[in-house]
Amino acid sequence: MAAASAVPESELSTGLLLFLPYRALESRIFAVLAEAGFDDFTPAQARVLQRVGPDGTRLTELAEQAQITKQTAGFLVDQLEKAGYVTREPDPSDRRARLVCLAERARAAQPVAARVVAEVEAEWEAHLGKRRMTQLREALTLLREITDPYA
Numbered sequence: 001m002a003a004a005s006a007v008p009e010s011e012l013s014t015g016l017l018l019f020l021p022y023r024a025l026e027s028r029i030f031a032v033l034a035e036a037g038f039d040d041f042t043p044a045q046a047r048v049l050q051r052v053g054p055d056g057t058r059l060t061e062l063a064e065q066a067q068i069t070k071q072t073a074g075f076l077v078d079q080l081e082k083a084g085y086v087t088r089e090p091d092p093s094d095r096r097a098r099l100v101c102l103a104e105r106a107r108a109a110q111p112v113a114a115r116v117v118a119e120v121e122a123e124w125e126a127h128l129g130k131r132r133m134t135q136l137r138e139a140l141t142l143l144r145e146i147t148d149p150y151a
Helices: 014-035 043-049 059-066 070-082 104-128 130-147
Strands: 086-091 094-102
Touching: 014 043, 014 104, 043 059, 043 070, 059 070, 059 094, 070 086, 104 130
Parallel strands: none
Antiparallel strands: 086 094
């Protein structure tokens, strides 16, 4: 049986070319976090967790930013709360509302993940060269202006 031929690089969409390095980065982060004892959350939970602001974020905002339903966000936050990564606190600006806040366990995982990001970015710069890495960051920053409604 012959192996399926890979799609030539020139035919890969830009979106896929952006996604592949991100997925590799995410996999590395999860592997190192697991080694450090933070092996009890999923990529879906992480996508919500990384959107929690330093002073907390309302569930509706988390859902909107993660582009998921409020019910899904609530389910993921419930799981993160049970695992000790977030707490729900009264919103000081509206006592009827609650804020999802980072718990100590999430704050302890942040520097581990940040270290991996720094290592991977250094590897990318070593591979691309300083000039190309700078150009890549500049181009992606420009794209963020038209793709990230929260920028």
